[in-house]
Amino acid sequence: MTLSTVICIGMAGSGKTTFMQRLNSHLRSKEQPPYVINLDPAVLNVPYGANIDIRDSIKYKKVMENYSLGPNGAIVTSLNLFSTKIDQVIGLVEKKQEGHTHCIIDTPGQIECFVWSASGAIITESFASTFPTVIAYIVDTPRNSSPTTFMSNMLYACSILYKTKLPMIIVFNKTDVKKEDFAREWMTDFEAFQTAVREDQELNGDFGMGSGYMSSLINSMSLMLEEFYSQLDMVGVSSYTGDGFDKFLDAVDDKVKEYDEFYKSERDRIVKEKELNEKKRKEKSLNGLMKDLGINKQKKNDSDNESIEVISDLEEGENDGILDRDEDEGVEREYTFAGEDRMSGEVNEQKTPDLQKRYAEALAATAKSPSSETAENIARYIRE
Protein backbone atom coordinates (compact mmCIF):
# COMPACT_ATOMS: atom_id res chain seq x y z
CA MET A 1 0.00 0.00 0.00
CA THR A 2 1.63 3.24 -1.13
CA LEU A 3 0.94 6.38 0.81
CA SER A 4 0.15 9.43 -1.28
CA THR A 5 0.27 13.00 -0.02
CA VAL A 6 -2.41 15.62 -0.65
CA ILE A 7 -1.37 19.20 0.12
CA CYS A 8 -4.38 21.53 0.47
CA ILE A 9 -3.68 25.06 -0.71
CA GLY A 10 -6.19 27.86 -1.22
CA MET A 11 -7.03 31.50 -0.59
CA ALA A 12 -8.11 32.51 2.94
CA GLY A 13 -11.70 31.48 3.52
CA SER A 14 -11.87 29.07 0.58
CA GLY A 15 -12.68 26.31 3.07
CA LYS A 16 -9.39 24.37 3.37
CA THR A 17 -9.89 23.48 7.02
CA THR A 18 -13.51 22.41 6.52
CA PHE A 19 -12.42 20.45 3.44
CA MET A 20 -9.69 18.70 5.49
CA GLN A 21 -12.24 17.86 8.18
CA ARG A 22 -14.63 16.33 5.64
CA LEU A 23 -11.87 14.48 3.78
CA ASN A 24 -10.65 13.04 7.07
CA SER A 25 -14.11 11.78 8.07
CA HIS A 26 -14.84 10.56 4.52
CA LEU A 27 -11.67 8.46 4.43
CA ARG A 28 -12.35 7.17 7.93
CA SER A 29 -15.84 6.08 6.87
CA LYS A 30 -14.14 4.04 4.14
CA GLU A 31 -11.81 2.57 6.77
CA GLN A 32 -8.82 4.31 5.26
CA PRO A 33 -7.88 6.72 8.06
CA PRO A 34 -5.48 9.34 6.69
CA TYR A 35 -2.31 10.63 8.32
CA VAL A 36 -3.17 14.27 9.09
CA ILE A 37 -0.77 17.21 9.31
CA ASN A 38 -1.63 20.80 10.18
CA LEU A 39 0.87 23.39 8.97
CA ASP A 40 -1.17 26.47 9.86
CA PRO A 41 0.49 27.89 13.00
CA ALA A 42 -2.09 30.66 13.41
CA VAL A 43 -5.29 28.60 13.37
CA LEU A 44 -7.18 28.73 16.67
CA ASN A 45 -9.13 25.56 16.37
CA VAL A 46 -8.34 22.46 14.31
CA PRO A 47 -11.64 20.59 13.94
CA TYR A 48 -9.94 17.27 13.06
CA GLY A 49 -7.45 15.15 14.95
CA ALA A 50 -4.00 15.97 13.57
CA ASN A 51 -1.17 13.44 13.85
CA ILE A 52 1.35 16.24 13.48
CA ASP A 53 0.41 19.81 14.35
CA ILE A 54 2.87 22.67 13.82
CA ARG A 55 1.30 24.37 16.87
CA ASP A 56 2.64 21.62 19.15
CA SER A 57 6.23 22.59 18.45
CA ILE A 58 5.90 26.29 17.56
CA LYS A 59 3.97 28.88 19.51
CA TYR A 60 2.85 31.44 16.95
CA LYS A 61 2.15 34.21 19.50
CA LYS A 62 5.59 33.75 21.09
CA VAL A 63 7.22 33.95 17.64
CA MET A 64 5.41 37.26 17.08
CA GLU A 65 6.56 38.61 20.45
CA ASN A 66 10.10 37.28 20.43
CA TYR A 67 10.91 38.39 16.91
CA SER A 68 8.70 41.53 16.93
CA LEU A 69 6.84 40.34 13.85
CA GLY A 70 3.46 40.98 12.31
CA PRO A 71 1.00 38.14 11.64
CA ASN A 72 2.36 37.13 8.22
CA GLY A 73 6.02 37.44 9.22
CA ALA A 74 5.31 35.22 12.21
CA ILE A 75 3.66 32.58 9.98
CA VAL A 76 6.69 32.54 7.67
CA THR A 77 9.10 32.37 10.65
CA SER A 78 7.08 29.56 12.23
CA LEU A 79 7.23 27.64 8.94
CA ASN A 80 10.97 28.33 8.73
CA LEU A 81 11.45 26.90 12.22
CA PHE A 82 9.30 23.90 11.35
CA SER A 83 11.13 23.24 8.08
CA THR A 84 14.38 22.73 10.03
CA LYS A 85 12.75 19.58 11.45
CA ILE A 86 11.28 18.36 8.17
CA ASP A 87 13.54 15.28 8.02
CA GLN A 88 12.13 14.09 11.34
CA VAL A 89 8.58 14.77 10.11
CA ILE A 90 9.17 12.77 6.93
CA GLY A 91 10.73 10.01 9.04
CA LEU A 92 7.60 9.87 11.21
CA VAL A 93 5.29 9.68 8.17
CA GLU A 94 7.50 7.00 6.61
CA LYS A 95 7.25 4.91 9.77
CA LYS A 96 3.46 5.16 9.75
CA GLN A 97 2.89 4.68 6.02
CA GLU A 98 1.89 1.01 6.34
CA GLY A 99 -1.36 1.90 8.08
CA HIS A 100 -2.42 4.79 5.81
CA THR A 101 -3.30 5.34 2.18
CA HIS A 102 -3.23 9.14 2.32
CA CYS A 103 -1.33 11.84 4.17
CA ILE A 104 -3.36 15.06 4.06
CA ILE A 105 -1.78 18.43 4.82
CA ASP A 106 -3.49 21.73 5.68
CA THR A 107 -1.56 24.94 4.92
CA PRO A 108 -1.91 28.54 6.16
CA GLY A 109 -4.72 30.65 4.66
CA GLN A 110 -2.13 33.31 3.81
CA ILE A 111 -1.34 31.38 0.69
CA GLU A 112 1.79 33.35 -0.21
CA CYS A 113 3.38 32.57 3.18
CA PHE A 114 3.49 28.93 2.20
CA VAL A 115 3.72 28.90 -1.59
CA TRP A 116 6.33 31.60 -2.07
CA SER A 117 8.45 31.05 1.04
CA ALA A 118 11.66 29.03 1.05
CA SER A 119 10.34 26.89 3.90
CA GLY A 120 7.11 26.15 1.99
CA ALA A 121 9.24 24.99 -0.94
CA ILE A 122 11.44 22.85 1.34
CA ILE A 123 8.41 21.20 2.97
CA THR A 124 6.66 20.55 -0.37
CA GLU A 125 9.89 19.29 -1.96
CA SER A 126 10.61 16.96 0.96
CA PHE A 127 7.21 15.31 0.70
CA ALA A 128 7.26 15.21 -3.09
CA SER A 129 10.64 13.49 -3.18
CA THR A 130 9.52 10.83 -0.69
CA PHE A 131 5.86 10.14 -1.60
CA PRO A 132 3.63 10.65 -4.65
CA THR A 133 2.33 14.15 -3.95
CA VAL A 134 -0.70 15.99 -5.30
CA ILE A 135 -1.77 19.61 -4.79
CA ALA A 136 -5.46 20.19 -4.04
CA TYR A 137 -6.15 23.83 -4.89
CA ILE A 138 -9.34 24.80 -3.04
CA VAL A 139 -11.58 27.43 -4.65
CA ASP A 140 -14.53 29.21 -3.05
CA THR A 141 -17.03 28.55 -5.88
CA PRO A 142 -19.70 31.20 -5.05
CA ARG A 143 -17.03 33.91 -4.75
CA ASN A 144 -15.54 32.97 -8.12
CA SER A 145 -18.64 33.26 -10.25
CA SER A 146 -17.46 36.54 -11.79
CA PRO A 147 -15.20 35.82 -14.83
CA THR A 148 -12.50 38.24 -13.69
CA THR A 149 -12.27 36.87 -10.14
CA PHE A 150 -12.33 33.38 -11.60
CA MET A 151 -9.48 34.14 -13.99
CA SER A 152 -7.36 35.79 -11.28
CA ASN A 153 -7.77 32.72 -9.10
CA MET A 154 -6.88 30.41 -12.00
CA LEU A 155 -3.76 32.49 -12.72
CA TYR A 156 -2.73 32.02 -9.12
CA ALA A 157 -3.31 28.27 -9.38
CA CYS A 158 -1.31 28.28 -12.62
CA SER A 159 1.65 29.97 -10.93
CA ILE A 160 1.53 27.37 -8.12
CA LEU A 161 1.48 24.55 -10.66
CA TYR A 162 4.60 25.88 -12.36
CA LYS A 163 6.28 26.67 -9.05
CA THR A 164 5.73 23.29 -7.40
CA LYS A 165 5.83 21.20 -10.62
CA LEU A 166 3.37 18.80 -9.01
CA PRO A 167 0.09 17.37 -10.31
CA MET A 168 -2.84 19.55 -9.33
CA ILE A 169 -6.57 19.14 -8.77
CA ILE A 170 -8.76 22.25 -8.70
CA VAL A 171 -11.37 21.65 -6.02
CA PHE A 172 -14.46 23.84 -6.40
CA ASN A 173 -15.73 23.89 -2.81
CA LYS A 174 -19.10 25.05 -1.41
CA THR A 175 -21.11 23.55 -4.27
CA ASP A 176 -24.07 23.37 -1.89
CA VAL A 177 -24.27 27.16 -2.38
CA LYS A 178 -23.34 27.34 -6.08
CA LYS A 179 -22.76 24.49 -8.51
CA GLU A 180 -19.40 24.30 -10.31
CA ASP A 181 -20.97 23.85 -13.79
CA PHE A 182 -20.18 27.42 -14.92
CA ALA A 183 -16.49 26.90 -14.02
CA ARG A 184 -16.35 23.60 -15.90
CA GLU A 185 -17.82 25.33 -18.95
CA TRP A 186 -15.37 28.25 -18.76
CA MET A 187 -12.47 25.85 -18.43
CA THR A 188 -13.40 23.78 -21.45
CA ASP A 189 -15.04 26.31 -23.78
CA PHE A 190 -13.14 29.48 -24.53
CA GLU A 191 -16.11 31.02 -26.39
CA ALA A 192 -18.33 30.57 -23.34
CA PHE A 193 -15.76 32.33 -21.16
CA GLN A 194 -15.49 35.25 -23.61
CA THR A 195 -19.28 35.58 -23.64
CA ALA A 196 -19.27 35.71 -19.83
CA VAL A 197 -16.63 38.46 -19.93
CA ARG A 198 -18.71 40.45 -22.45
CA GLU A 199 -21.86 40.06 -20.37
CA ASP A 200 -19.99 41.19 -17.29
CA GLN A 201 -18.82 44.27 -19.20
CA GLU A 202 -22.36 45.07 -20.37
CA LEU A 203 -23.69 44.64 -16.86
CA ASN A 204 -21.05 46.75 -15.13
CA GLY A 205 -20.26 49.23 -17.94
CA ASP A 206 -16.91 51.02 -18.05
CA PHE A 207 -16.49 50.73 -14.30
CA GLY A 208 -16.85 46.98 -14.21
CA MET A 209 -13.97 44.54 -13.98
CA GLY A 210 -14.74 43.39 -17.50
CA SER A 211 -14.19 46.82 -18.99
CA GLY A 212 -11.57 48.06 -21.48
CA TYR A 213 -8.06 47.02 -20.56
CA MET A 214 -9.19 44.24 -18.22
CA SER A 215 -11.36 42.74 -20.90
CA SER A 216 -8.59 42.56 -23.51
CA LEU A 217 -6.14 41.24 -20.90
CA ILE A 218 -8.58 38.50 -19.98
CA ASN A 219 -9.10 37.57 -23.62
CA SER A 220 -5.39 37.17 -24.26
CA MET A 221 -4.82 35.38 -20.94
CA SER A 222 -7.58 32.90 -21.70
CA LEU A 223 -5.53 31.34 -24.48
CA MET A 224 -2.66 30.71 -22.10
CA LEU A 225 -5.06 29.38 -19.47
CA GLU A 226 -6.43 26.85 -21.96
CA GLU A 227 -3.01 25.19 -21.99
CA PHE A 228 -2.96 25.25 -18.18
CA TYR A 229 -6.46 23.73 -17.87
CA SER A 230 -5.43 20.83 -20.07
CA GLN A 231 -2.91 19.80 -17.39
CA LEU A 232 -5.26 19.53 -14.44
CA ASP A 233 -8.32 17.81 -13.08
CA MET A 234 -11.26 19.65 -11.58
CA VAL A 235 -13.92 18.43 -9.15
CA GLY A 236 -16.82 20.08 -7.37
CA VAL A 237 -17.30 19.28 -3.68
CA SER A 238 -19.28 20.47 -0.72
CA SER A 239 -17.38 20.20 2.51
CA TYR A 240 -20.69 20.71 4.30
CA THR A 241 -22.64 17.87 2.71
CA GLY A 242 -19.75 15.61 1.68
CA ASP A 243 -20.89 15.71 -1.94
CA GLY A 244 -18.19 14.99 -4.55
CA PHE A 245 -15.58 13.48 -2.22
CA ASP A 246 -15.55 10.09 -3.95
CA LYS A 247 -14.83 11.87 -7.22
CA PHE A 248 -12.09 13.81 -5.49
CA LEU A 249 -10.45 10.57 -4.31
CA ASP A 250 -10.69 9.15 -7.86
CA ALA A 251 -8.98 12.30 -9.14
CA VAL A 252 -6.22 11.83 -6.52
CA ASP A 253 -5.68 8.24 -7.76
CA ASP A 254 -5.43 9.52 -11.36
CA LYS A 255 -2.95 12.20 -10.38
CA VAL A 256 -0.86 9.72 -8.38
CA LYS A 257 -0.59 7.59 -11.55
CA GLU A 258 0.39 10.72 -13.47
CA TYR A 259 2.96 11.50 -10.78
CA ASP A 260 4.50 8.02 -11.15
CA GLU A 261 4.48 8.15 -14.95
CA PHE A 262 5.57 11.68 -15.62
CA TYR A 263 6.39 13.83 -12.61
CA LYS A 264 8.55 11.24 -10.84
CA SER A 265 10.85 10.71 -13.81
CA GLU A 266 10.96 14.48 -14.36
CA ARG A 267 11.86 15.04 -10.70
CA ASP A 268 14.48 12.26 -10.81
CA ARG A 269 15.94 13.91 -13.91
CA ILE A 270 16.13 17.27 -12.11
CA VAL A 271 17.75 15.68 -9.03
CA LYS A 272 20.30 13.83 -11.23
CA GLU A 273 21.04 17.03 -13.13
CA LYS A 274 21.63 18.84 -9.83
CA GLU A 275 23.95 16.07 -8.62
CA LEU A 276 25.88 16.14 -11.90
CA ASN A 277 26.28 19.92 -11.73
CA GLU A 278 27.45 19.61 -8.13
CA LYS A 279 29.98 16.92 -9.13
CA LYS A 280 31.25 19.11 -11.96
CA ARG A 281 31.57 22.06 -9.59
CA LYS A 282 33.54 19.94 -7.11
CA GLU A 283 35.81 18.62 -9.87
CA LYS A 284 36.40 22.15 -11.09
CA SER A 285 37.42 23.40 -7.65
CA LEU A 286 39.58 20.29 -7.14
CA ASN A 287 41.28 20.92 -10.47
CA GLY A 288 41.86 24.49 -9.34
CA LEU A 289 43.41 23.18 -6.14
CA MET A 290 45.61 20.69 -8.00
CA LYS A 291 46.66 23.41 -10.41
CA ASP A 292 47.72 25.56 -7.48
CA LEU A 293 49.70 22.66 -6.06
CA GLY A 294 51.18 22.07 -9.52
CA ILE A 295 52.53 25.60 -9.59
CA ASN A 296 54.46 24.96 -6.36
CA LYS A 297 55.74 21.69 -7.83
CA GLN A 298 57.02 23.53 -10.90
CA LYS A 299 58.90 25.98 -8.70
CA LYS A 300 60.47 23.05 -6.85
CA ASN A 301 61.67 21.41 -10.07
CA ASP A 302 63.05 24.67 -11.36
CA SER A 303 65.29 25.16 -8.33
CA ASP A 304 67.75 22.47 -7.20
CA ASN A 305 65.53 19.40 -7.59
CA GLU A 306 65.55 18.77 -3.85
CA SER A 307 62.22 17.46 -2.64
CA ILE A 308 60.16 19.82 -0.52
CA GLU A 309 58.58 17.79 2.22
CA VAL A 310 57.71 20.37 4.81
CA ILE A 311 57.03 24.07 4.91
CA SER A 312 60.41 24.70 6.59
CA ASP A 313 62.18 23.33 3.49
CA LEU A 314 60.96 26.23 1.37
CA GLU A 315 63.57 28.73 0.35
CA GLU A 316 63.21 32.26 1.55
CA GLY A 317 60.65 34.05 -0.56
CA GLU A 318 58.95 30.80 -1.58
CA ASN A 319 56.74 30.69 1.47
CA ASP A 320 55.04 33.93 0.67
CA GLY A 321 52.80 35.03 3.48
CA ILE A 322 54.55 32.83 6.06
CA LEU A 323 56.97 34.76 8.21
CA ASP A 324 60.18 33.14 9.48
CA ARG A 325 60.34 32.95 13.23
CA ASP A 326 63.72 33.28 15.00
CA GLU A 327 63.06 30.37 17.32
CA ASP A 328 62.43 28.15 14.27
CA GLU A 329 66.01 28.37 13.07
CA GLY A 330 67.86 25.08 13.22
CA VAL A 331 64.78 23.27 14.53
CA GLU A 332 64.14 19.96 12.85
CA ARG A 333 60.46 19.84 11.85
CA GLU A 334 58.71 16.64 12.89
CA TYR A 335 55.62 16.83 10.75
CA THR A 336 56.82 15.13 7.58
CA PHE A 337 54.02 13.03 6.05
CA ALA A 338 55.66 9.74 5.09
CA GLY A 339 58.12 9.16 7.91
CA GLU A 340 60.96 9.76 5.45
CA ASP A 341 64.22 11.15 6.67
CA ARG A 342 64.53 14.51 4.98
CA MET A 343 68.26 14.41 4.74
CA SER A 344 68.89 10.83 3.58
CA GLY A 345 65.61 10.05 1.86
CA GLU A 346 65.41 6.77 3.83
CA VAL A 347 62.44 5.73 5.86
CA ASN A 348 63.22 6.16 9.53
CA GLU A 349 60.53 4.59 11.70
CA GLN A 350 62.34 5.71 14.84
CA LYS A 351 62.16 9.37 14.01
CA THR A 352 58.49 9.33 13.04
CA PRO A 353 56.33 10.47 15.95
CA ASP A 354 53.22 8.42 16.68
CA LEU A 355 50.80 11.15 15.76
CA GLN A 356 52.52 11.74 12.46
CA LYS A 357 52.47 8.01 11.64
CA ARG A 358 48.79 7.74 12.47
CA TYR A 359 48.03 10.72 10.31
CA ALA A 360 49.93 9.19 7.40
CA GLU A 361 47.99 5.93 7.82
CA ALA A 362 44.65 7.70 8.11
CA LEU A 363 45.39 9.75 5.02
CA ALA A 364 46.34 6.65 3.03
CA ALA A 365 43.19 4.84 4.25
CA THR A 366 40.96 7.77 3.25
CA ALA A 367 42.65 7.89 -0.12
CA LYS A 368 41.70 4.24 -0.72
CA SER A 369 37.98 5.06 -0.44
CA PRO A 370 36.58 5.53 -3.98
CA SER A 371 34.27 8.26 -2.72
CA SER A 372 37.18 10.40 -1.61
CA GLU A 373 38.82 11.49 -4.82
CA THR A 374 40.00 14.71 -3.25
CA ALA A 375 41.86 12.96 -0.45
CA GLU A 376 43.33 10.49 -2.95
CA ASN A 377 44.62 13.23 -5.20
CA ILE A 378 46.16 15.11 -2.34
CA ALA A 379 47.71 11.93 -0.93
CA ARG A 380 49.12 11.09 -4.39
CA TYR A 381 50.60 14.54 -4.65
CA ILE A 382 52.18 14.27 -1.24
CA ARG A 383 53.58 10.83 -2.03
CA GLU A 384 55.15 12.21 -5.21
Ligand SMILES: Nc1nc2c(ncn2[C@@H]2O[C@H](COP(=O)(O)OP(=O)(O)OP(=O)(O)O)[C@@H](O)[C@H]2O)c(=O)[nH]1
Ligand atom coordinates in the same frame (compact mmCIF):
# COMPACT_ATOMS: atom_id res chain seq x y z
N1 LIG B 1 -21.73 26.59 2.47
C1 LIG B 1 -20.52 26.13 2.68
N2 LIG B 1 -19.65 26.78 3.47
C2 LIG B 1 -18.41 26.26 3.66
C3 LIG B 1 -18.01 25.07 3.03
N3 LIG B 1 -16.72 24.82 3.39
C4 LIG B 1 -16.36 25.84 4.22
N4 LIG B 1 -17.37 26.70 4.39
C5 LIG B 1 -17.35 27.92 5.21
O1 LIG B 1 -16.38 28.80 4.69
C6 LIG B 1 -15.77 29.52 5.76
C7 LIG B 1 -14.28 29.34 5.70
O2 LIG B 1 -13.96 27.99 5.94
P1 LIG B 1 -12.55 27.52 6.52
O3 LIG B 1 -12.55 26.03 6.47
O4 LIG B 1 -12.27 28.17 7.82
O5 LIG B 1 -11.62 28.12 5.42
P2 LIG B 1 -10.04 28.18 5.38
O6 LIG B 1 -9.66 28.22 3.96
O7 LIG B 1 -9.45 27.08 6.20
O8 LIG B 1 -9.78 29.54 6.07
P3 LIG B 1 -8.36 30.13 6.55
O9 LIG B 1 -7.83 29.15 7.55
O10 LIG B 1 -8.72 31.46 7.13
O11 LIG B 1 -7.57 30.20 5.34
C8 LIG B 1 -16.36 28.99 7.04
O12 LIG B 1 -17.39 29.85 7.47
C9 LIG B 1 -16.96 27.65 6.63
O13 LIG B 1 -18.06 27.31 7.42
C10 LIG B 1 -18.95 24.39 2.19
O14 LIG B 1 -18.68 23.35 1.59
N5 LIG B 1 -20.18 24.96 2.05
